[in-house]
Amino acid sequence: MNVLRAVVCVCLLVTAGAVAAQSTSECPSLPASSGLQWQELAQRDFILCKATAADGREVLSLTLSARNPELPLNRSLRQEKGSFAGETLYWYQPDLGGQKPPGYETRRITVVKFDKNRFAQIALYAGDKSELGSLQTLAQGMSLTPSAVAAGR
Incomplete structure (x- = not known):
């Protein structure tokens, strides 16, 4: 019985530690009214933030890195103008090699250099x-945390 209590206590401490680690997110803060939750993966040279809606759909992903992703953005796929972290940008439809799966019309991608060697x-x-309009507005209003800006340390 004492062993069982010890195991339960250890499990609770590990869970509490995991929750505390998640609360120190390196992803930009999301407004509570957005109804979105971040899933975060922080590595040595990048931070990946995926925002999921209440229904479990991934609706936004953000990768912060010191390396340029060198993603080719085809001018013919250019769509709306916007901004992120104080930098002007254009949103593009992704180049899927001519394929247009369901929902393609409302998919967008962009790359922004927002600081010296920060992408x-x-x-x-x-x-x-x-x-789409709401997500673009959300991205435009994101403020980067000091730790997120330091991605690619």
């Missing part, structure tokens, strides 16, 4: 035009 690659997976 953000942002992808949006909106369900419709209204959600």
Whole structure:
């Protein structure tokens, strides 16, 4: 019985530690009204933030890195103008080699150099035009945390 209590206590401490580690997110803060939750993967040279909606769909991904992703953005696929971290950008439809799967019309991607050797690659997976506009506005209003800006340490 004492062994069982010890195991339960250790499990609770490990879970509490994991929750505390998650609360120190390196991803930009999301407004509570957005209804989105980050899933975060922080590595030595990049931070990957995936925002999921209440229904479990991934609607936004953000990769912060000191390395340029050198993603080719075809001018013919250029769509809306926007901004991120104070930098002007254009949103592009992703180049999927001519394929246009369901929802393609509301997918967007961009790369922004926002500081000396700091890059953000942002992808949006909106369900419709209204959600696309909301996600673009959300991305425009994101403020980067000091630790997120230091990505690629």
